Amino acid sequence: MEFKIIKKIVHEKSRGGNMIYMDHSATSPVDPEVFEAMKPYFQEEFGNASTLYKLGRDGKRAMENARAQVASIIGAEPKDIIFTSGGTESDNIAIKGTVYKLKNKGRHIITSNIEHPAVHETCKYLEKNGFEVTYVPVGTDGLLKASDVEAAIRDDTILITVMHANNEIGTIQPIAEIGKIAHENGILFHTDAVQSVGKIPVDVNALNVDMLSISSHKLYGPKGIGALYIKKGVRLEPIIHGGGHERGLRPGTENVPAIVGFGKACQLAEENLDEESARLTRLRDKLVDAVLEQNEEAYLNGDREKRLPGNANFRFTGIEGESLILHLDFKGIAASTGSACSSTKLEPSQVLMAIGLEEVEAHGSLRISLGRENTEEDIDHAITSIKEVVDTLRKMSPLWCSKGE
Ligand SMILES: *Cc1c(COP(=O)(O)O)cnc(C)c1O
Secondary structure: OHHHHHHHHHHHHHOOOOOEEOEOOOOOOOOHHHHHHHHHHOOOOOOOOOOOOHHHHHHHHHHHHHHHHHHHHOOOOHHHEEEEOOHHHHHHHHHHHHHHHHOOOOOEEEEEOOOOHHHHHHHHHHHOOOOEEEEEOOOOOOOOOHHHHHHOOOOOEEEEEOOOEOOOOOEEOOHHHHHHHHHHOOOEEEEEOOOOEOOEOOOOOOOOOOEEEEEHHHOOOOOOOEEEEEOOOOOOOOOOOOOOOHHHOOOOOOOHHHHHHHHHHHHHHHHHHHHHHHHHHHHHHHHHHHHHHHOOOEEEOOOOOOEOOOEEEEEEOOOOHHHHHHHHHHOOEEOEOOOHHHOOOOOOOHHHHHOOOOHHHHOOEEEEEOOOOOOHHHHHHHHHHHHHHHHHHHHHOHHHHOOOO
């Protein structure tokens, strides 16, 4: 009984109090079970996992258990997983590690034009340092064509990196097909699967990937921890140097509490994947249908079908995304415009520009990303609130009022 009450308080907290949290693509609350699993490793089990006495060995064992849990959710072998500080670091280690290793073979990289900054900015940096990058454009549906990637291949192409699911519009790319093409051409293939792992089935073998990035905090684990899958036989040049941990690719004393939490989060996500993705798809579809039906000139950004279960990204003619977010915040709903990473910048979202929107349209977008704590009532509240806010803002909008009046 007492246990239940404690659980409930933790759960309320992890919902952000009375807030309805609908920004799971930015980050997710730590699952109460994950938090419980981590706790001992801050205090009694504080040992350095690279030491030989019992305390260290216990930490090491917990870490290896977590490695198996992370490997399992992507169908990999535990020995092919290295722990990193998160998605950004995994992307950097994979991309720079590959091209530095292979720079004498070629200097050309292929990527898409809707990558997360962790990939996009890494490519930009490499362009300033002797590498060439082709940014293959997506269509207006936010999807990449595998044949376009194939057409971009050159004799000196050494790496293809394409994200699995997009963080803003949720579109899911044809990774298995691109991976097949990469391998037919003897090119290494990396995917940033930060948004997809734990949301849709991800299997490194089925997807034909050589490297795959994951982040813990997008799947109800703690922040500041992630993993990179590196297929057996793939060799990377280290970009961080130190004590040789994580096969020399990510040296530094292991963050055991975070690793344990990340492992637990993967285990829970894997156990609940089918059920939860079906539930979120249903809630998301209800939201999308209602919003498009109830609001004039409301549109969904990105392909309707090939997208993450919890993702809806709307645009409303004549409305500024920022005003929408602030008004929804007053109504107790946390959502976002483009991506969390660009919300403090004034430039329009690169992803929305890439799918062919005008700058003013790109500024008018609303990303709702649903997650584990969201209920049917939350969806009903969101539908009503969006309608109210859209109506209010349009009454005040010169852009909208001047339309045909
Ligand atoms: C969040 C995110 C990242 C960055 O992960 P961190 O763990 O926050 O560094 C990378 N790629 C994608 C697609 C993301 O959504």
